[in-house]
Amino acid sequence: MRQVRPGSRWFTSFGEPAGAVCEVVCFPHAGGASAAFRGWQRHTAALAVTSARLPGREGRIGEPPLREMSALVDGLVAGLRPPRAGRPYALYGHSMGALVAFELVRRVWALGLPLPVALFVSGRDAPQYADAEQVHHLPDGELLDRLRKWDSTADREQPQEEPQELPQYAELMRLLLPTIRADLTLAETYRYVPGPPLPVPVRVLRGSHDPLVRPGHAGWARQSSVGCAVREFSGGHFFVQDHERSVVEFLETALAGLPAQEPPEEYDRKETGAR
Template identity: 50%
Template sequence: MWEVRVASWLTSFADVSDPACELVCFPHAGGGSSVFQTWHQHTDSLRVSAVRLPGRESRLREPAIADLGDLVDALVVGLGKVFSKPYAFYGHSMGALVAYELCRKLRALGLPLPQGLFVAGMDAPQQLDLDRAHDLPRDELVAWLIGVNGLDPEVLEYPALIDLMLPTIRADLAVVEDYHHVQQPPLPVPIHVLRGRGDVQVTVSGSSGWAALTSEGCRVTDFDGDHFFVEHNEQRIVSLIEADLVAERAER
């Protein structure tokens, strides 16, 4: 069983005295909690937190977890305090898959479920058909990452940095590429899919496929941009999430 250091798994970027909900954000493959550090600037009613995964940032010395089941089990323990109050999940790319499978694990354990699941940059899990990249030779993997905008070409000037990052990136990619969807009843959690119109890694049918995974309704909202469209639409996305969650709280 993976050893969990509970205090290390979550960081919040601003205090909110009486939040309507805590938005727990899951980063893309190779990403860290810092990609969400400015989200709190766009909301007055949400506490924005982000998952700190092993193998990056303050947890750089810890090996990244390459198995989705192990990662989800660790998150159940590491995020335990979150589940006692209203919360929601946002996940981008790999983070979307992790958040979805965490929801299913929480249901299996009889723990409180999120008030909403917001997913971006990922086809519905039952429709995933991904190229295998995590086990490519070093230079081929680097070229592939640059090709999908996962690495800035300027990083080629820093080979030592690449070699430091690659084990974590490989592990994150393995989480998704080794995934096999197991059919279960739909989640009683509303799902909102966010999609970049220019994202070649996500299809229209793959986005709409999330509807089969929820019994509480699914919406798809398109944005201008590619796989990392969130970077240029941050304020709109946070406002959209806030509106959904505040409305959900009012209905309850």
């Protein structure tokens, strides 16, 4: 049963396994919602799966979606206090969510709050690279066509007939379009501000045929001072949907393989207010 975390409308939990040793906080792609991660908990008893609840969708459908990164991070960082259940936590973000998770770690570090033990990212180049394609300004019809192309990109060796779009799906897409456009605006107008690499390990998940991501670590290695590794899955931009179990198992294995995390000295000084 899904429960909203008490005192915060920004996060929702999909379970509290008795043996969970780490919480994974997830951030969806543009237009996505916490429902994208609803099935993850059934694949793991070692992780507690939580998702961000962003304005403009699901239970917050009546709230206007945010179009600017710092405003979104303001709300999210407030929901991360106090330290999450007294146990380690990691962040995972896909596409737009990868940017959001990255900027949230930066804010957490700047505020001297407990850092995540890892940052997992997928479907997105590192933040120092701007989007090569800007689509948030396209007319509705053109934007929907572009979204369909991204959604259908897969690991195909032979051309296949595209499935017929259900009328209900088309109508749902049109209802969600204002939120999708706002999210795309947030991601595509984001401007990276150079800063020191994070004292948090980065793990990159990538689709083998994702047309929106550079090869290899896609620049993410520059954003961590303690290491970056890459795991490739077959598929396109939304490969995670086809590899849900494998993705969760990878997160669980990666987190189990990390050394015990102790707050760096500099972090201790920030937390106590010393300089």
